[in-house]
Amino acid sequence: MTTLLDTxxxxxxxxxxxxxxxxxxNNHEFRADYEARRxxxxxxxxxxxxxxxxxxxxVLLGIYWFTPWIRWDRGPHAPDQAVLLDLAHRRFYFFxxxxxxxxxxxxxxLLIMAGLGLFLVTSIAGRAWCGYACPQTVWxxxxxxxxxxxxxxxxxxxxxxxxPWTFAKWRKxxxxxxxxxxxxxxxxxxxxxxxxxxxxxxxxxxxxxxxPVAYFTVLTLAATTFWLxxxxxxxxxxxxxxxxxxxxxxxxxxxxxxxxxxxRGEPRSRHSxxxxxxxxxxxxxxxCNACVAACPMGIDIRDGQQLxxxxxxxxxxxxxxxxxxxxRPLGLISYSTxxxxxxxxxxxxxxxxxxxTTEQKxxxxxxxxxxxxxxxxxxxxxxxxxxxxxxxxxxxLDVTVLHDRAPLxxxxxxxxxxxxxxxxxxxxxxxxxxxxxxxxxxxxAVMWTPESETRSRQLAVMVPPDAVRDxxxxxxxxxxxxxxxxxxLVTDPxxxxxxxxxxxxxxxxx
Amino acid sequence: MxxxxxxxxxxxxxxxxxxxxxxxxxxxxxxxxxxxxxIKELNTPMPRWWLWVFYATHVFALAYIILYPSIxxxxxxxxxxxxxxxxxxxxxxxxxxxxxxxxxxxxxxxLPVEEIAKSDELREVAFRGGYSAxxxxxxxxxxxxxxxxxxxxxxxxxxxxxGGTLADIQYTIEHGxxxxxxxxxxxxxxxxxxxxGILERPDIRAVTRHVLSLSNSGPADPQxxxxxxxxxxxxxxxxxxxxxxxGAPRLNDAIxxxxxxxxDIERQIYSPRHGAMPAWNQRLDPATIKQLTVYVHxxxxxxxxxxxxxxx
Numbered sequence: 174m175t176t177l178l179d180t181x182x183x184x185x186x187x188x189x190x191x192x193x194x195x196x197x198x199n200n201h202e203f204r205a206d207y208e209a210r211r212x213x214x215x216x217x218x219x220x221x222x223x224x225x226x227x228x229x230x231x232v233l234l235g236i237y238w239f240t241p242w243i244r245w246d247r248g249p250h251a252p253d254q255a256v257l258l259d260l261a262h263r264r265f266y267f268f269x270x271x272x273x274x275x276x277x278x279x280x281x282x283l284l285i286m287a288g289l290g291l292f293l294v295t296s297i298a299g300r301a302w303c304g305y306a307c308p309q310t311v312w313x314x315x316x317x318x319x320x321x322x323x324x325x326x327x328x329x330x331x332x333x334x335x336x337p338w339t340f341a342k343w344r345k346x347x348x349x350x351x352x353x354x355x356x357x358x359x360x361x362x363x364x365x366x367x368x369x370x371x372x373x374x375x376x377x378x379x380x381x382x383x384x385p386v387a388y389f390t391v392l393t394l395a396a397t398t399f400w401l402x403x404x405x406x407x408x409x410x411x412x413x414x415x416x417x418x419x420x421x422x423x424x425x426x427x428x429x430x431x432x433x434x435x436x437r438g439e440p441r442s443r444h445s446x447x448x449x450x451x452x453x454x455x456x457x458x459x460x461c462n463a464c465v466a467a468c469p470m471g472i473d474i475r476d477g478q479q480l481x482x483x484x485x486x487x488x489x490x491x492x493x494x495x496x497x498x499x500x501r502p503l504g505l506i507s508y509s510t511x512x513x514x515x516x517x518x519x520x521x522x523x524x525x526x527x528x529x530t531t532e533q534k535x536x537x538x539x540x541x542x543x544x545x546x547x548x549x550x551x552x553x554x555x556x557x558x559x560x561x562x563x564x565x566x567x568x569x570l571d572v573t574v575l576h577d578r579a580p581l582x583x584x585x586x587x588x589x590x591x592x593x594x595x596x597x598x599x600x601x602x603x604x605x606x607x608x609x610x611x612x613x614x615x616x617x618a619v620m621w622t623p624e625s626e627t628r629s630r631q632l633a634v635m636v637p638p639d640a641v642r643d644x645x646x647x648x649x650x651x652x653x654x655x656x657x658x659x660x661x662l663v664t665d666p667x668x669x670x671x672x673x674x675x676x677x678x679x680x681x682x683x
Numbered sequence: 684m685x686x687x688x689x690x691x692x693x694x695x696x697x698x699x700x701x702x703x704x705x706x707x708x709x710x711x712x713x714x715x716x717x718x719x720x721x722i723k724e725l726n727t728p729m730p731r732w733w734l735w736v737f738y739a740t741h742v743f744a745l746a747y748i749i750l751y752p753s754i755x756x757x758x759x760x761x762x763x764x765x766x767x768x769x770x771x772x773x774x775x776x777x778x779x780x781x782x783x784x785x786x787x788x789x790x791x792x793x794l795p796v797e798e799i800a801k802s803d804e805l806r807e808v809a810f811r812g813g814y815s816a817x818x819x820x821x822x823x824x825x826x827x828x829x830x831x832x833x834x835x836x837x838x839x840x841x842x843x844x845x846g847g848t849l850a851d852i853q854y855t856i857e858h859g860x861x862x863x864x865x866x867x868x869x870x871x872x873x874x875x876x877x878x879x880g881i882l883e884r885p886d887i888r889a890v891t892r893h894v895l896s897l898s899n900s901g902p903a904d905p906q907x908x909x910x911x912x913x914x915x916x917x918x919x920x921x922x923x924x925x926x927x928x929x930g931a932p933r934l935n936d937a938i939x940x941x942x943x944x945x946x947d948i949e950r951q952i953y954s955p956r957h958g959a960m961p962a963w964n965q966r967l968d969p970a971t972i973k974q975l976t977v978y979v980h981x982x983x984x985x986x987x988x989x990x991x992x993x994x995x
Contacts, residue, residue, distance in 0.1 A: 579830070583839040583983060586938050623981045623983065652937070
């Protein structure tokens with residue numbers, strides 16, 4: 174399967190480089206249309222990006238798994254879970270922030286921010302989302318790691334896959350699948366804790382008392398995780414997901430993408446020492462296929478930019494390991510912009526490959542601030558700041574008035590005219606709240622409620638904590654009154670907060 | 684000539700030589716053998732996932748046919764192994780809804796209507812239940828807005844022919860007005876002063892003017908006042924304040940059951956029309972009547988019960 178590659182210098186400290194017998198199975202040259210999927214067995218790599226990815230996995234999953242368990246005291250009338258999407262009571266709690274359904278524009282704003290954030294990150298660092306943060310990538314990464322623990326690295330897994338179904342193979346496969354199921358259930362299980370009180374729900378789940386929808390959600394998410402990360406893998410990115418197309422369209426010549434620096438690597442040679450001895454022109458690429466073996470997408474990065482590439486950067490680590498062994502500068506495969514790539518290509522042509530290699534920076538952030546990224550960032554920050562300002566200056570009191578439509582007005586026996594209104598008093602504080610309702614703009618009007626028939630110009634109303642109270646109010650004016658617009662004023666005597674809503678008083682006169 | 688047809692991919696005669704598909708060189712895919720104006724169709728296989736889903740729908744359909752009602756017969760349909768049908772489901776949902784509201788409904792049935800109106804929860808339930816019952820049984824006469832129409836009482840205002848307390852309203856709904864089928868129905872009849880020759884036309888005109896003057900809608904009429912005192916005040920009161928015991932309307936307010944036009948008032952005196960209302964205790968259960976009572980009382984004109992009235 175593998176052959177030893179001669180190293181450029183015979184330094185005994187350096188171990189020999191293995192040439193991988195790896196095929197980029199998703200390369201179109203190797204793959205006929207409509208051919209069934211060929212499995213990919215990514216090999217283990219070590220290096221900076223691999224480390225970074227493990228750290229990100231730990232942080233992101235940590236956030237996902239532990240957030241629902243954070244407590245946040247809101248007093249006796251609201252749940253004490255820091256982050257909670259309370260669908261039953263139509264409230265969204267996020268630490269000190271509480272959002273009502275009619276404030277959904279915050280969510281819309283967050284979605285716009287997410288969109289702009291994606292534009293920003295993509296224009297700077299290409300498909301960084303795909304490579305580092307997308308759940309499909311993260312869970313596939315974990316599942317492959319499980320395979321490595323149980324079945325071994327690339328060659329062992331390929332051998333096992335091709336082997337007949339013996340007891341040993343069954344044992345290994347069942348172990349892998351069991352671990353996958355454990356991860357999948359934990360994945361789906363964590364999701365539901367965002368929608369109900371986590372400790373209570375956890376107890377109910379275990380004792381079988383939770384709502385069927387909870388079990389169904391866990392089952393569905395576990396099943397899709399198991400299937401997508403265990404078996405579908407790179408097909409999700411290539412065939413099912415629209416983002417590669419969108420993100421691909423958002424790259425420009427200053428975006429960082431995983432690049433094989435062919436100006437440095439070509440012509441590639443497996444026997445560079447002999448070739449150099451013969452005086453042949455030889456590039457840095459020793460054609461060891463480490464990048465192909467490491468690729469979870471089954472492509473060869475040396476073929477250039479491809480739709481399949483999720484920029485996971487594992488080929489960079491794989492190649493750097495080899496470059497280190499053969500004593501060449503790192504970064505034959507690197508994050509590079511098209512501008513840099515063109516520049517180095519020109520330099521290599523004009524001043525020689527060595528000069529260009531010396532000049533090459535591993536990662537170039539030279540063009541991070543350019544009109545496009547500044548615009549994205551400004552918009553993103555403006556929306557974020559705007560939402561924060563609105564959020565922290567928003568009122569905790571709201572009133573809406575619905576005028577009775579049938580009948581619009583009622584003539585009473587003394588000739589006076591009565592109009593009926595339904596007031597919706599929304600109080601967004603977490604305690605019961607005494608409010609005062611009064612009339613503005615109609616001096617001759619009095620009001621009362623069906624429950625208390627005392628006529629007055631001011632009503633005391635109690636609104637329950639964090640709720641909307643429907644209040645029926647009758648307003649009447651003396652005989653001969655004309656139709657008029659007036660205002661309901663609601664004040665909180667304690668805080669001084671006041672809100673108004675205009676309404677129409679109809680009398681039938683023109 | 685038949686050979687040409689076979690070449691062009693027309694349906695093959697059974698038993699004849701099978702078509703040997705040619706392979707399209709650029710794609711390596713066999714063609715279907717169909718050709719139109721030099722354009723050939725590739726025999727591209729369906730994706731496997733698509734085929735599997737397609738087969739899965741067959742399995743699903745078969746299972747559905749066996750488990751659920753599906754094949755229409757002459758009178759009904761096959762019942763299916765599960766025995767499910769939509770009518771049964773509706774019946775179950777109705778039973779479930781009834782069970783769910785049984786407790787509140789029982790309280791409404793047991794308690795007097797005054798007690799229901801005092802409890803915030805029961806009043807709310809009764810109001811909403813009454814609203815539904817009103818939409819079914821009452822809107823035909825009293826209107827969807829309960830504001831009535833000429834001859835049919837407006838239930839929104841504060842003028843009541845037979846009384847506006849909870850007890851009064853409940854009695855009126857239970858026994859109706861001038862309803863022949865109920866012994867306890869509210870009953871009264873105004874004499875036909877003109878038709879039966881009790882009063883002459885000029886007197887009727889004069890008393891019409893007097894009636895209008897009672898609500899300050901016209902000038903005083905001494906002749907009318909005399910006729911009124913002799914013929915009308917026993918029921919409608921000296922100042923036109925009406926009498927709820929007899930269902931005699933107030934004449935000194937701004938509300939008119941039929942119309943405030945002089946000609947209409949004159950006609951009513953000459954040959955009165957009398958509204959009628961069914962006795963609903965023969966059609967509706969007591970709980971529904973109580974809910975309707977609370978609903979009508981809450982519309983805005985309901986009057987306090989005597990024992991609840993604040994002492995002056």
